[in-house]
Amino acid sequence: MLSKDYFLFFIIIIIFSFIGCDETIDEPTDNIYRFSDFEKAEINENSDFDIFDIIYGDTAQNPDNFDEIPIVQSTPLPSESSPAYLVVTRIDSILKNLKVTQYVHYCGHIMDEKKGIYKYDCSGFVGDFVLKVVLKNHYNNLDSATKKFHPDDLRPRAWGFYDYFRNILGDSFNVETKYWKVFTSIDSLQKGDIIVVRYSDKWRENKIKSGLTASTGHVMIAWSKAVRESENKVKILITDCSASGHYKDTRPVDNKDYPSDYHPLNSSGIGSGWMWFGISTIGDRRPYKYQWRSSTGKEYTLYSLNPEDTTHGRIHGIILARPIGEIK
Numbered sequence: 001m002l003s004k005d006y007f008l009f010f011i012i013i014i015i016f017s018f019i020g021c022d023e024t025i026d027e028p029t030d031n032i033y034r035f036s037d038f039e040k041a042e043i044n045e046n047s048d049f050d051i052f053d054i055i056y057g058d059t060a061q062n063p064d065n066f067d068e069i070p071i072v073q074s075t076p077l078p079s080e081s082s083p084a085y086l087v088v089t090r091i092d093s094i095l096k097n098l099k100v101t102q103y104v105h106y107c108g109h110i111m112d113e114k115k116g117i118y119k120y121d122c123s124g125f126v127g128d129f130v131l132k133v134v135l136k137n138h139y140n141n142l143d144s145a146t147k148k149f150h151p152d153d154l155r156p157r158a159w160g161f162y163d164y165f166r167n168i169l170g171d172s173f174n175v176e177t178k179y180w181k182v183f184t185s186i187d188s189l190q191k192g193d194i195i196v197v198r199y200s201d202k203w204r205e206n207k208i209k210s211g212l213t214a215s216t217g218h219v220m221i222a223w224s225k226a227v228r229e230s231e232n233k234v235k236i237l238i239t240d241c242s243a244s245g246h247y248k249d250t251r252p253v254d255n256k257d258y259p260s261d262y263h264p265l266n267s268s269g270i271g272s273g274w275m276w277f278g279i280s281t282i283g284d285r286r287p288y289k290y291q292w293r294s295s296t297g298k299e300y301t302l303y304s305l306n307p308e309d310t311t312h313g314r315i316h317g318i319i320l321a322r323p324i325g326e327i328k
Helices: 004-017 048-056 083-097 122-134 136-149 158-169 201-209
Strands: 100-103 110-112 117-120 174-176 180-183 194-199 217-222 227-230 233-242 269-279 287-291 313-323
Touching (some): 083 122, 083 269, 100 233, 122 233, 158 313, 194 201
Parallel strands (some): 100 117
Antiparallel strands (some): 174 180, 194 217, 194 313, 233 269
16 A cells, blocks of 8 residues: 555646646636647638538549649759758658657647657747757747747747747838848748748637637748739648648548547648638738638638638738848
8 A cells, every 4th residue: 555655745746747737728718828829620610620521522632723733842942051941951851750740739749859759839840849959049039039029938939920020020021130031022932931820819819708719820831932823812832730731731631540639640730731822912912811721712811801700810910031140
């Protein structure tokens, strides 16, 4: 029989193991998702999951022509002497080494290079798994700067990325600092650039008041240049860590042999696929809305343009950034 002292010691260990993870994934709090950009998918009539089933059906993957999508290898790499090149090669090594991946809350994140296990949310993938590994000075600059905007965050999250980059940009369309080139024109995008979507604070407040979850935005890496489909619409190959994949994605959508939370390469986690972005035709050709996995799917757009749509009218803004400067 266990002694009283041993039992007490065991209880203390359990308590300490949960310190720092005091907010559960599904439970809204006053400081919702302080640690993570994890967002639980909503399954309703406006959800991407339902739209996906309607658009793709059982066999068709997308109504668009596959031949119009350029292959990944056609996208030129950044200069080998640039920080952006290290971002691309780091992500490429992760994709090649990937054996198990999943989109998880901050408290469940794992990076085990030997076993090929990578589990995190969108901002954790870009920040901790990529920038922190190959561009430590850039990461440290980002980390310290984002804390000025969101002091309670334990590491850079989507709104931190956006607010810092937006502060750098000021009233300009293109600004370079010691570590970052921040810009708005989709035409300047290259492979390895960071795309940051920030969700509206008002949208988040409304979601939380309704007892639902709300992340701060989405962070992703451009894996191609923007391919123009029309004057105000482009498609971009994206690499990210998300709850569900995009069009022609590397993450399997459905595998009947395994439950989605068991199969090593399930529909969530790190992968690459195509997204569509709506572009402002006034001035700087800045993206302001997106479609997650289909050019005919529902658009996620600015909160100010569609505040009544509690699922899709969520965006505060979209900004683009590229690591630049010396590599140390």
